[in-house]
Amino acid sequence: MTSSSLRVKGLTKRYGDFVALAPTSLDVAKGEFLTLLGPSGSGKTTLLSLIAGLAHPDEGQILVDDADVTHSPAYDRDIGVVFQNYALFPHMTVEDNIAFPLKMRKVADADARRRTAEALETVRLPHVAKRYPRELSGGQQQRIALARCIVYRPAIILMDEPLGALDKKLRDQMQLEIKRIHRELRTTIIYVTHDQEEAMTMSDRICLMNAGAIEQLGTPEDLYFRPQSVFVADFLGESNLLSATVRQVDAQGLDIVLADQTAPSRAVGNGASFTAGEPIKLMVRPQNLHVADAANGQLTGRLVDVMISGSMTRLYIAPEKADMPQLVAAYPTRSSAAPYEIGQRVSLGWNSADAVAIRDGRGH
Amino acid sequence: MAVAKAPAIEPGQLRATARFRARSQAWTWAAMGGPLVLLLVFFLVYPVGQLLLLSIYNDSGFTLAPYRQLFASSVYIDVLLITLKISLVTTLVCVVTGYPIAYLISVVGKERKATLLFWVLLSFWTSFLVRAFAWIVLLGRNGVINKLLLSLGIISSPASLLYNFGSVLVGMVNALLPLAVLTMLSVMENIDRNLPRAAATLGARPGMAFWKIYFPLSLPGVAAAGIMVFVTAIGFFIVPALLGGRRETMITQLIIDQVQQTLNWGFAGAISVLLLIVVLIVFAAYDRLLGLSTMTGAAAPRSAAPSRLAGPIQRIGDTVLTLLGVISDRILLALPSRRRDRDPDKAGLGLQTFVWTMLVIISAPTLLMIPLSFGTGGLNWPPQGFTLHWYETVLHSPVWTQAFLRSLLVGLGTGGLAMLIGTPAAFLLVRSNIPGKAAWLAFILSPIVVPRMIIAVGMFYVFASIGLVGSAFGLVLGHTVVAVPYVVMTMMAVLRNYDTRLDQAAQSLGARPFATLRHITFPILGAGMFSSFLFAFATSFDELTIALFATGGLNATLPKQFWDEVTLQVSPVIAAVSTCLFIFMGLLIFVAERLRRRAAAR
Numbered sequence: 021m022t023s024s025s026l027r028v029k030g031l032t033k034r035y036g037d038f039v040a041l042a043p044t045s046l047d048v049a050k051g052e053f054l055t056l057l058g059p060s061g062s063g064k065t066t067l068l069s070l071i072a073g074l075a076h077p078d079e080g081q082i083l084v085d086d087a088d089v090t091h092s093p094a095y096d097r098d099i100g101v102v103f104q105n106y107a108l109f110p111h112m113t114v115e116d117n118i119a120f121p122l123k124m125r126k127v128a129d130a131d132a133r134r135r136t137a138e139a140l141e142t143v144r145l146p147h148v149a150k151r152y153p154r155e156l157s158g159g160q161q162q163r164i165a166l167a168r169c170i171v172y173r174p175a176i177i178l179m180d181e182p183l184g185a186l187d188k189k190l191r192d193q194m195q196l197e198i199k200r201i202h203r204e205l206r207t208t209i210i211y212v213t214h215d216q217e218e219a220m221t222m223s224d225r226i227c228l229m230n231a232g233a234i235e236q237l238g239t240p241e242d243l244y245f246r247p248q249s250v251f252v253a254d255f256l257g258e259s260n261l262l263s264a265t266v267r268q269v270d271a272q273g274l275d276i277v278l279a280d281q282t283a284p285s286r287a288v289g290n291g292a293s294f295t296a297g298e299p300i301k302l303m304v305r306p307q308n309l310h311v312a313d314a315a316n317g318q319l320t321g322r323l324v325d326v327m328i329s330g331s332m333t334r335l336y337i338a339p340e341k342a343d344m345p346q347l348v349a350a351y352p353t354r355s356s357a358a359p360y361e362i363g364q365r366v367s368l369g370w371n372s373a374d375a376v377a378i379r380d381g382r383g384h
Numbered sequence: 385m386a387v388a389k390a391p392a393i394e395p396g397q398l399r400a401t402a403r404f405r406a407r408s409q410a411w412t413w414a415a416m417g418g419p420l421v422l423l424l425v426f427f428l429v430y431p432v433g434q435l436l437l438l439s440i441y442n443d444s445g446f447t448l449a450p451y452r453q454l455f456a457s458s459v460y461i462d463v464l465l466i467t468l469k470i471s472l473v474t475t476l477v478c479v480v481t482g483y484p485i486a487y488l489i490s491v492v493g494k495e496r497k498a499t500l501l502f503w504v505l506l507s508f509w510t511s512f513l514v515r516a517f518a519w520i521v522l523l524g525r526n527g528v529i530n531k532l533l534l535s536l537g538i539i540s541s542p543a544s545l546l547y548n549f550g551s552v553l554v555g556m557v558n559a560l561l562p563l564a565v566l567t568m569l570s571v572m573e574n575i576d577r578n579l580p581r582a583a584a585t586l587g588a589r590p591g592m593a594f595w596k597i598y599f600p601l602s603l604p605g606v607a608a609a610g611i612m613v614f615v616t617a618i619g620f621f622i623v624p625a626l627l628g629g630r631r632e633t634m635i636t637q638l639i640i641d642q643v644q645q646t647l648n649w650g651f652a653g654a655i656s657v658l659l660l661i662v663v664l665i666v667f668a669a670y671d672r673l674l675g676l677s678t679m680t681g682a683a684a685p686r687s688a689a690p691s692r693l694a695g696p697i698q699r700i701g702d703t704v705l706t707l708l709g710v711i712s713d714r715i716l717l718a719l720p721s722r723r724r725d726r727d728p729d730k731a732g733l734g735l736q737t738f739v740w741t742m743l744v745i746i747s748a749p750t751l752l753m754i755p756l757s758f759g760t761g762g763l764n765w766p767p768q769g770f771t772l773h774w775y776e777t778v779l780h781s782p783v784w785t786q787a788f789l790r791s792l793l794v795g796l797g798t799g800g801l802a803m804l805i806g807t808p809a810a811f812l813l814v815r816s817n818i819p820g821k822a823a824w825l826a827f828i829l830s831p832i833v834v835p836r837m838i839i840a841v842g843m844f845y846v847f848a849s850i851g852l853v854g855s856a857f858g859l860v861l862g863h864t865v866v867a868v869p870y871v872v873m874t875m876m877a878v879l880r881n882y883d884t885r886l887d888q889a890a891q892s893l894g895a896r897p898f899a900t901l902r903h904i905t906f907p908i909l910g911a912g913m914f915s916s917f918l919f920a921f922a923t924s925f926d927e928l929t930i931a932l933f934a935t936g937g938l939n940a941t942l943p944k945q946f947w948d949e950v951t952l953q954v955s956p957v958i959a960a961v962s963t964c965l966f967i968f969m970g971l972l973i974f975v976a977e978r979l980r981r982r983a984a985a986r
Binding site for chain 1: 586587590
């Protein structure tokens with residue numbers, strides 16, 4: 021199977037005064053599954069359109085396997101796109117839809133028929149070949165859109181929120197399906213989503229975008245355990261962010277002091293370099309925040325709410341220091357657990373290995 | 385057991401309740417749809433039926449004499465053939481030149497779309513009479529075109545550009561192009577912009593993406609535009625009468641002659657039958673090929689074209705489209721290399737030039753007439769001097785002022801009546817589960833399908849027998865018949881877009897039905913209602929065919945007065961009237977468009 025690497029250099033797109041994409045550079049390895057993640061308006065779809073050739077950059081370069089395709093029209097790029105609303109041709113049967121890219125490439129009829137059937141096998145829908153797109157369910161349309169894209173084996177496949185219109189169950193199923201196809205074909209896939217869970221489960225690497233620029237690029241573990249900014253910590257998974265100041269930096273971690281406190285505690289860095297006296301945010305994930313009755317933790321607070329969301333139970337706690345944000349702790353739901361009472365005074369603690377220091381300031 | 389003792393509802397009681405419900409529902413339906421049905425039965429079905437009957441019955445009983453006269457010589461068949469030729473060529477030109485215009489409007493950004501649409505709408509709403517008159521001035525011996533050609537030295541003496549096939553065609557295209565554009569636009573706007581883009585990513589060059597993807601999807605619009613233009617063209621008389629010579633006589637002109645000059649009702653009826661048959665054949669063919677439901681544009685375009693075409697035809701069509709795609713792409717490749725960094729979403733320069741040229745052609749005649757209406761040199765180009773004399777003449781002439789007031793009155797009456805009986809019918813068709821919906825809709829839309837001339841002649845006959853000729857009330861009734869289908873269609877579209885959950889929300893918040901209507905339903909539907917009122921008003925204000933027979937002298941409407949004057953002589957007074965009409969209509973669209981946009985912004 022063919023597969024290509026992609027290199028984007030200083031790519032920029034403006035609409036009038038609005039900067040849809042600030043100069044952006046990105047390398048995607050051959051066969052990689054990279055996700056562009058971010059809130060709506062963060063520039064991820066713009067970046068995707070530019071790569072596909074559906075919009076034209078104001079500056080920058082796009083290289084596929086080191087060949088410059090910045091000015092090639094979409095039909096010459098050999099980049100496949102799965103559109104958000106599938107963009108199946110309503111006046112063609114499923115079969116004709118899938119055969120379309122093969123016809124455009126002047127593939128011989130017999131060969132085209134065979135490959136169309138294969139693609140339908142791959143997405144496990146061989147029986148709908150003669151139907152029209154409108155006769156299919158949303159999930160089936162999604163699979164056909166996928167089949168139409170993989171049938172001509174493009175070197176790179178772009179997917180623009182392909183599962184956005186599906187319900188949760190179907191979405192989970194399709195995530196596995198897409199991962200399976202990716203494993204089988206080893207094609208380079210660039211996947212756009214605003215669903216952080218989807219990004220975490222599917223990607224080799226995640227490119228988190230915000231306000232038209234890359235906020236952080238790395239493996240899901242990188243982004244989850246070592247967020248480089250408050251934005252990343254907040255966007256990916258739940259997090260408790262506490263203001264603190266750096267006391268001292270050593271090889272193993274940092275000595276810090278929480279705001280309004282005097283007792284020092286320990287934290288680990290996120291890879292960035294810190295200096296003593298610098299204000300930071302301390303990130304503790306909810307599942308790492310321990311709640312105890314006794315008042316011997318790092319913080320105390322009052323229980324505001326308890327919520328059981330299936331496998332996890334969440335405790336919402338208002339710290340006794342008035343200017344601190346509400347905190348959330350989570351632990352696996354157990355029927356035997358002692359019941360908590362709203363308003364109850366609790367103490368909060370965490371292991372220093374789970375407390376991550378992040379540079380303060382709003383991203384850039 | 386307690387349960388067993390509980391009083392059961394008697395089956396008979398249930399049935400009675402159901403019967404009561406069904407009866408009260410039937411009453412509601414009758415109250416909402418009845419007035420419209422009655423109006424159409426009395427002022428459309430009955431008059432047209434009368435006229436058709438007159439062609440086979442006279443005082444002495446059953447007769448086929450009118451038909452023998454019709455086929456006795458080749459004169460009338462020749463007129464029919466000319467009519468068909470003019471209509472077909474007009475349709476072809478309108479669809480082919482209208483397609484790029486509609487396409488551009490559907491792809492450009494909001495601002496430019498509004499501009500383009502304004503010019504199409506302005507032309508659409510400018511009276512047929514004004515546009516035809518403008519071409520008389522433009523193409524005359526001393527008109528702009530002759531003066532231009534003379535000054536360029538292309539000709540040495542003024543050419544006669546008027547009263548031939550060419551001038552009729554120009555006039556017809558000018559009259560019907562806006563209709564073609566608007567009809568195609570309604571379908572094109574619903575085509576997913578992502579589809580051609582998806583085709584591009586799948587490897588289709590622009591030509592291929594257009595012919596294989598976009599064009600087939602736009603085909604229902606093309607077909608709808610084609611039939612709307614053709615049916616309107618075949619019943620047209622203003623343009624051939626004003627811009628054509630003897631050899632461009634169309635069939636409707638024959639009917640006018642029979643009614644106004646020879647009073648030969650039977651023969652007028654026979655010609656009407658001929659015209660009606662042609663129209664019905666065209667509709668039947670259209671229905672066979674594409675299905676009538678595609679006409680309103682409301683039906684999902686995706687289910688339209690391909691399903692009905694048999695396999696072989698579809699395959700041939702597919703091959704032709706592929707070929708067209710290949711050829712277009714070859715041509716595009718052969719063209720001098722285009723800018724490399726062109727945005728794939730921007731429309732080409734060639735397309736824009738073409739569209740603006742067409743828009744200038746359909747708008748210029750009316751605009752060029754404005755300076756002439758202030759000139760002292762008659763209607764000769766270039767305009768000389770400056771005078772308000774022609775406007776004073778109009779203002780001081782009771783014939784014109786009366787005509788204006790009468791048109792205004794009839795227009796308002798028509799708008800009000802059409803809304804009053806059309807809106808409940810639209811509610812019924814959208815909200816209720818009344819049986820035979822499609823048939824009812826077809827019946828309500830029939831005044832658009834039946835050539836206006838036939839309706840007008842039949843109505844004249846019936847009005848004459850009950851003394852409604854010359855009365856404003858009769859005219860309001862007549863105009864309502866032809867305006868009400870538009871009201872129903874617009875209101876149905878408005879209602880379909882209205883989220884009924886808003887009403888439910890209001891009621892859940894404590895609003896009683898009337899309060900809901902006053903605070904929620906009407907404010908939201910208001911703009912749509914007003915624009916359909918305006919549509920009915922404008923239809924009446926520009927209506928000539930019915931007014932041609934049903935009014936005259938001091939009770940003439942503005943179009944009738946205009947027609948009488950312009951067929952008598954071409955004078956600057958007409959230019960002044962035209963200018964006034966043009967500005968009046970321009971203001972009206974401006975207001976309507978404002979309202980529509982305000983509603984859309986909500």
